[in-house]
Amino acid sequence: MATHVNSNGKITRLELTDHSKIKSESLLTRGFRRLRRDRLTLFALAVLLVFVGLSLAAPFITGNVLHVDPNATSPRDRLLPPGTEGHLLGTDQLGRDHLGRLLHGGRVSLAIGFFSAVTILVIGLVVGMATGYFGGLVDDLVNWVITTLDALPALYLLIAVSALLRPSPGSLILVIAITGWTGAARLVRGQTIQIRNLDYVMAARALGASPWRIMFSHILPNLISVLAISLAIGIGGVILAEATLSFLSLGVQEPTPTWGNMLTDARSYFNRAAYLMIGPGLLISITVLCLYIIGDGIRDAFDPQAVD
Amino acid sequence: MLKYVLRRLLQAVPTFFGITLLAYLLMATTPGGPLGALVFGNPNLSPREQEQLAIRLGLNDPAPIQYLRWLLGDDWMRWDSDGDGLSDGSFLIPLDANGDGEAEPPGDRRGILRGDFGTSFFNRRPVLDLLVERLPATLELSVTSLIVGTIIGVGVGVLAAINRGGVFDNVSRIVAVIFNAVPGFWLGLILLLLFAVTLDIFPLGDRCRTTLDDSCPPLHQRLEYVVLPVFILATGPIAGFSRFMRASMLEVVSQDFIRTARAKGLSTRTVWFKHGMRNALIPIATFLGPALTGLLGGAVVTETVFNYPGVGRTVVQAFVQRDYPVVMAVTIYAAVATILGYLLSDILYAIIDPRIRY
Numbered sequence: 001m002a003t004h005v006n007s008n009g010k011i012t013r014l015e016l017t018d019h020s021k022i023k024s025e026s027l028l029t030r031g032f033r034r035l036r037r038d039r040l041t042l043f044a045l046a047v048l049l050v051f052v053g054l055s056l057a058a059p060f061i062t063g064n065v066l067h068v069d070p071n072a073t074s075p076r077d078r079l080l081p082p083g084t085e086g087h088l089l090g091t092d093q094l095g096r097d098h099l100g101r102l103l104h105g106g107r108v109s110l111a112i113g114f115f116s117a118v119t120i121l122v123i124g125l126v127v128g129m130a131t132g133y134f135g136g137l138v139d140d141l142v143n144w145v146i147t148t149l150d151a152l153p154a155l156y157l158l159i160a161v162s163a164l165l166r167p168s169p170g171s172l173i174l175v176i177a178i179t180g181w182t183g184a185a186r187l188v189r190g191q192t193i194q195i196r197n198l199d200y201v202m203a204a205r206a207l208g209a210s211p212w213r214i215m216f217s218h219i220l221p222n223l224i225s226v227l228a229i230s231l232a233i234g235i236g237g238v239i240l241a242e243a244t245l246s247f248l249s250l251g252v253q254e255p256t257p258t259w260g261n262m263l264t265d266a267r268s269y270f271n272r273a274a275y276l277m278i279g280p281g282l283l284i285s286i287t288v289l290c291l292y293i294i295g296d297g298i299r300d301a302f303d304p305q306a307v308d
Numbered sequence: 309m310l311k312y313v314l315r316r317l318l319q320a321v322p323t324f325f326g327i328t329l330l331a332y333l334l335m336a337t338t339p340g341g342p343l344g345a346l347v348f349g350n351p352n353l354s355p356r357e358q359e360q361l362a363i364r365l366g367l368n369d370p371a372p373i374q375y376l377r378w379l380l381g382d383d384w385m386r387w388d389s390d391g392d393g394l395s396d397g398s399f400l401i402p403l404d405a406n407g408d409g410e411a412e413p414p415g416d417r418r419g420i421l422r423g424d425f426g427t428s429f430f431n432r433r434p435v436l437d438l439l440v441e442r443l444p445a446t447l448e449l450s451v452t453s454l455i456v457g458t459i460i461g462v463g464v465g466v467l468a469a470i471n472r473g474g475v476f477d478n479v480s481r482i483v484a485v486i487f488n489a490v491p492g493f494w495l496g497l498i499l500l501l502l503f504a505v506t507l508d509i510f511p512l513g514d515r516c517r518t519t520l521d522d523s524c525p526p527l528h529q530r531l532e533y534v535v536l537p538v539f540i541l542a543t544g545p546i547a548g549f550s551r552f553m554r555a556s557m558l559e560v561v562s563q564d565f566i567r568t569a570r571a572k573g574l575s576t577r578t579v580w581f582k583h584g585m586r587n588a589l590i591p592i593a594t595f596l597g598p599a600l601t602g603l604l605g606g607a608v609v610t611e612t613v614f615n616y617p618g619v620g621r622t623v624v625q626a627f628v629q630r631d632y633p634v635v636m637a638v639t640i641y642a643a644v645a646t647i648l649g650y651l652l653s654d655i656l657y658a659i660i661d662p663r664i665r666y
Contacts, residue, residue: 148326151643153605156623160639163627164338240491244609247493248624266497267613270505277501281494289489 027304031225034301041297044290051287055110058103070100071255079273092262092276093269102279105257110287112173112242112258117234119177121227124184129215129223131185132192146182154180158241162250169252172245176238184230191226195219225302232295236288243284259284309658316654320647328420331639332375335632343367345630346429363406373400378636381424382415420640426633435637439619445515446618448527449610450603453538457545457599462592464546465553466585472558480550487547492606496540496613503536510536513615537614544602552595557588593657600649604642 025033035041054061062068066088074095082090082098089099131139149157157179167175195201196219204218239259245251246260254261259280266277335342343362347353353361362368366377377385386395386403395403395414403411418424425435468477504512510532516524527534560566561584569579607620615621619638626634 144322144326147323148330151323151327151646152330152639153601153642153646155605155608156639156642159608159624159627160334160635163624164334164630164635236489240489243491244493247491248609248612250624250628260491263494263497267500270501274501277494277497281491281498284494285486285490288491289485292485292489 027225027302031298031302035297038297038301041294041301044293044297047286048290048294051106051283051290052110054103055106058100058107061103062097062100066097066100068097068100070097070104070257072096079269079276081273082275089279090273090275092273093265098276098279101257101262102259102283105259105262105280106283106287108169108252108256108258109239109242109260109284112169112176112252113235113239113287116173116176116180116238116242117231119173120181120184120234120238121231123177123181124186124188124230125223125227127181128185128188128190129192129219132189133196133211133215133219142185146186149179149182155241155244158245159248159250162245166253167251169256169258172242172251176241180238180241184234187226187230188223191223192219195222225298228302229295229299232291232298236291236295239284239288239291312658313651313655316651320651323647324643327640327643328379329375331636332378334639335636336371336374338630340630341367342429342630342632345632348630360406366401366405368405369401376400377415377417377419378426379419379421381417381419381422383418384415386412386415388414420637425637425640428634429631430629435633438622438634439637439641442617442619442622445616446607446611446620449534449537449541449616449618450600450607452527452534453541454545454599454603456538457542458549458592460542461546461549462553462589464550466557466580466588468550468554469557469561469588470580477554480554484547484551487543490543492540492543493609493613495543496536496610499536499540500613513613515616515618537610537616540610540613541603541606544606545599548595548599548602549592553588553592556591557584560584560588590657590661593653593660596653596656597646597650601646604645 062070068087074091077087077091077095078093080087080091080095082088084090087097087099089097089102092098092101127142131142158176161175161179162172165171165175196214201214201218204214209218242251242258243260243263246258247263249261249264252258252261262280263277269276340348342365343358346361347358366374366382369377373385382401384399385401386398388395390396393413394411396411397403405412417426423436425439427433428435428438431438464480468480471477500510500512503510514533516530516533524530561580566579566583569583574583604620607618608623609620610616611618611620612624619641622634623638623642625631626638
């Protein structure tokens with residue numbers, strides 16, 4: 001085991017310089033080794049990958065396997081129950097195939113979640129690293145903006161901007177990113193300040209490394225696990241936010257399906273079609289749950305203080 | 309103590325200023341702007357009437373002046389000292405704004421800093437009245453769910469810590485993650501389907517049975533209307549407090565004074581609850597601010613799902629209708645509530661933790 005080598009490593013190194021036998025394991029390989037043993041996280045990852053695969057293949061599945069069009073309305077086939085011939089999970093209030101819409105809705109919801117979270121991360125990384133590393137007046141100014149935005153509940157801000165701008169799925173990603181970058185920026189900024197004051201960064205600076213070099217080769221690698229965790233949890237958070245927004249009919253507009261806006265009218269069909277409500281919500285919940293579990297799993301696996 | 313409170317209040321001033329700027333920008337930068345919203349409400353306005361309206365509302369003034377008018381009012385910008393209904397002195401803005409050769413009536417806005425949030429575009433009523441009227445419904449939901457959530461969350465957290473690694477600990481952890489992952493509005497819909505439609509135990513929503521004067525009996529007489537929304541709102545605090553309390557508890561019981569208490573021969577119960585729990589509760593105070601922010605956001609969704617006539621529903625409505633005076637007022641309201649929540653939790657923390665010197 002690696003730990004054996006490590007615990008004995010110091011002594012052997014003092015006595016004999018047989019480097020070939022000392023194999024120190026990097027944090028990254030150790031993290032992946034731990035992840036491979038974490039069954040719950042692997043399971044969550046597998047479920048998520050299935051969802052992503054189904055979403056990516058949605059046009060193919062609905063076109064060639066199910067032979068339905070998720071946006072084709074058909075007044076004759078309104079609110080057919082699940083199991084009906086040709087409509088595996090039934091139809092909605094406009095006679096559109098429910099399974100087809102679930103698949104296509106997942107496509108939109110997952111895409112918005114992923115791209116928004118990545119955009120948030122990029123903004124947070126740039127702003128957080130720059131302000132954390134350089135400090136000064138810009139740092140104060142950015143901090144003021146962050147405290148101001150954080151003084152509003154995230155959902156308020158999101159509702160405000162999207163109600164006033166009426167975004168399309170594409171611009172919704174921008175709206176979510178613009179209203180949601182503060183958390184990531186604060187996280188990166190805090191970590192950057194912490195790492196910047198470590199001895200080895202001081203040493204790099206003493207050797208004449210430029211700020212760019214210090215930021216990219218010395219600080220950024222240390223941020224990767226934090227970023228991975230916040231990406232996983234961030235995607236989950238964005239999917240929840242998008243669903244809530246679409247439920248309030250302020251997000252993606254019909255006929256484009258998302259798991260959120262499929263629930264907007266669910267209340268009116270409680271009695272006749274409860275299945276319309278259960279499907280999208282369940283899919284949102286499972287997806288977000290998987291993402292949170294993955295985030296937690298990465299946190300545990302890449303924790304430098306954890307012991308095997 | 310007073311000095312500490314004053315210092316914290318002073319720190320909140322730039323944030324509040326930032327929020328007023330943000331609220332103003334929300335209105336000023338949207339396509340169409342307030343005039344667009346007004347015209348949308350009254351499509352029959354002729355272009356000339358629209359122009360008059362814009363002048364009367366001061367929408368043609370430069371942006372900084374509009375912002376100042378909203379913040380501080382315009383009764384000091386244009387005033388009438390001889391009482392003939394026409395102003396005879398002005399500052400920053402022209403006496404005759406519409407160019408008809410006659411001075412305008414004096415300014416009558418007092419500004420949000422003096423409690424004048426203007427008149428709603430749609431209800432034609434003072435915005436402040438509108439909000440004050442809706443506030444009790446939101447308060448009763450939020451306060452109840454904060455209390456319920458704290459009690460259950462803290463209790464579960466303590467039991468999970470005592471039972472560390474056991475079944476209860478694991479179950480509570482799973483439930484907490486699920487509470488975080490399930491969208492609140494969907495859980496609300498499912499509970500409505502289950503308890504209101506299928507089992508018919510609770511009503512389908514609203515605050516109480518409809519009465520003639522729109523008033524509602526005291527909370528304890530209409531619990532059936534409150535149980536579901538309070539539960540939905542409490543899921544957040546329950547999940548948060550239980551995880552936080554568990555961690556805090558485990559940290560406290562690893563400290564020396566707990567070992568001392570055990571060594572003295574105190575019963576396990578006394579050690580856990582009297583020595584452990586009391587100290588573990590201290591950091592919980594810092595959680596109050598974030599919990600309050602969460603409730604404000606949750607209120608928007610919960611009130612929509614349960615048709616609860618509170619501020620949260622007004623928020624959605626105002627944004628959808630682009631009722632700018634209300635939009636700006638609710639922005640200020642949410643920010644002030646959040647700032648006060650954080651302030652309160654900091655002060656509470658300073659009061660109950662004797663180790664903190666301020």
